[in-house]
Amino acid sequence: MNYIDNILFAVLLFLGIGFFIRNIKKISRNIKLGKIVDRSDRKKNRLKNMVMIALGQSKMVKRPISGILHIIVYVGFIIINIEVIEIIIDGLFGTHRVLRFLGGFYSFLIGSFEILAFLVLVSVIVFWIRRMVLRIPRFWNKEMKGFPKNDALYILYFEMILMSLFLLMNATDVPFQQVNAGNPISQFLVPFFENFNAGTLFLIERSAWWLHIIGVLIFLNYLYYSKHLHILLAFPNTYFANLNPIGQLTNLEAVTNEVKLMMDPTADPFASAPEGSEDEVLGKFGASDVTDLNWVQLMNAYTCTECGRCTSSCPANLTGKELSPRAIMMKTRDRLEEVGKNIDKNGEFKDDGKQLLNDYIAPEELWACTSCNACVEECPVNIDPLSIIMDMRRYLVMEQSAASPELNMMMTNIENNGAPWQYNQMDRLNWKDE
Template sequence: MQYIPNVLFAVILIAGIGFFVKNVKKLARNIKLGRNVDVSDNKSQRWKNMAMIALGQSKMVRRPVAGVLHAIVYIGFIIINIEVLEIIIDGLLGTHRIFASIGSLYGILIGAFEILAVLVFVSVILFWIRRNIIKMKRFWKSEMTSWPKNDANYILYFEMVLMTLFLIMNATDVHFQAMNSGNVISQVIATWFSGLSEGTLHIIERGAWWVHIVGILIFLNYLYYSKHLHILLAFPNTYYGKVKPKGQLDNLEAVTNEVKMMMDPNVDPFAAPAEDTGTEGEEMPAKFGASDVQDLNWLQLLNAYTCTECGRCTSECPANQTGKKLSPRKIMMDTRDRLEEVGKNIDANKGAFKEDGKQLLDDYITKEELWACTSCNACTEACPVSIDPLSIILDMRRYLVMEQSAAPVELNNMMTNIENNGAPWPYNQMDRLNWKDE
């Protein structure tokens, strides 16, 4: 009978971690649906970016209030959860505060954890006030429907409860309080329970202990369904993020291949595509641009899953500021939603995607949104985790122009002028200087 709590703990731990691993595999599968992209260059710069941006929060603190509060929550939550290792060992072996044997260092660590827990709790309350009382504009844009707004609050509530349980667990632990080492905050909270018997305190301490560890496992598995997946993905996303100058656009490989075929004298321009004839020969180029998530590369899909929905990109977007429908945050949210839909389709059809008559273009992201973008890169500069909404916008615009010839009239006129006159203006090369005679 004495081993029942240990067995129960092991079952809960294995189930929680197992479900998390299952979701991580599904996440990796969905990301791999994207096209391959080579990001093996500039490794030293990539490591530096990850250290500065993901670990060092360098882009978060550009907005000092939110940056400092986020740093407190981030550092506190990570460091406090080091104690989870002790909880896991205690739960499996039936011990109690097994690391207390290290002496005074244990007290220093727990004391630091308690101070951080209070700071995290206060920071989370301030975040909740900013979001729900002050109602900062970027948190209440049209794309922030009920689920995105509720999701953000659920995480805040989670963090409040976990920090509270941690402090109550310490405050009602008679043995820990008797040590009088590291109980810098919990000794004050302990006075609230001073009238209770030792047996009652033990029940409260055990209850807080169990709910705390189960809550952490629930939080871990909730991440897959939440925008807070960036807690895990910010590190690979900042490592693989763009290291080229932001204004430098990538050449479209399919266009390059098409041009090479046109210039190759050995290629018969009237030959049928190799896949249609079944004969060996030059492969026809892939689809130009992107109309659905499978046409994007895996880094763009990783970007979509990493999006924090913080809205910094949208608040910096000049198109959005002037009332246009474009919201870079919505571009990322729509991409993630469509990718999730495709993933569920694959799961329902035993590993194969069944055409559902939908796509990212038009069903999620409208042409009006795409053409509102000025390509200024304000969104990519503002993103605290190196997400690049512009790359998705440009790939979808390439599809519209090169596959559907669906560019706006103004753009079609410009391209015609470039083709005929070698410049965007509707003047013959011989007439370009006529303005000086006017």
């Protein structure tokens, strides 16, 4: 490799990593648009969650076939990319298989990489068959059309190509094959190239080498636009997940403050609290747009894998209701991306006349939820669609009085009579005698 190749490689590497960092900063900025919520408690439990769920894939294997295949792809993705370290060193300094000095350990590494590459290749082919031949229903919900459907296929094709290029690179590397330095899979490809001359083999090997590293950089930067961003965000998402018991809902601080004010006989209800103080009453109850959600909920939206386990377990969806927990997360992410692009264009957010509620998520979807937590329990990376649904319901009820007539009647009765029924205050306990 001459110096021109080294310079070209360095420029390519710099641009690829630079673009990736730029996009990660955008994601970080967008997530920080959410309201502050403290998730710094119970650090040991949080670390355990991250190790068991994000690293150990413990929730994936609840569905054994897809779970085991995913673990193979996951482990392969992590371990095989160690080879990228050698490629980067070779590319920058013009060396060739610089880690060969590791001797037998290098042979073990490459042998392991090749076996994993073959297993990954088989796994992604099975994934493709499950999607496109068996057509498993959860991959074909109405929200999985257009880009969401194609996105999953693009990643599968990417992985097929990258694994094939890795094996092809090894098979056509004549010096590498001659010393038999850990090539249990690529050696089976060697007979296909027996009639090729040395120059052609060198050209194929170099082409596969360049295409492999270019493919890795493209894949890295495609993550920003893809559901496969969960490769990175699954770790913080599981660490900062809600550790409260399932079914325990959060209280609105603004409501708590108002109740305290009502119960304080010395309080002046017409006095306004200092701006920014803990007693300041928030301007909005619940959430109608992404900036009303907290930063963990926004990170949830970016982490969603679109696997559909939540939707396939949702009783409302199974009975034909509009609700799809997966769609809730996808729509939240789409709106957050729209807000981010608005900020990029204007330097700050300019009102675009849109919001998450109604423009992206319909009230019918929200009211279809039974709040059973099946979606939260099923998610392999601890995403919580229910929290977003409940916050948006709160806005509908407390800001717009837009609940169903039955629910509005019940709340009116509780307010006036102290009970859900239209009884007189004096008769509100009569139900116990019936």
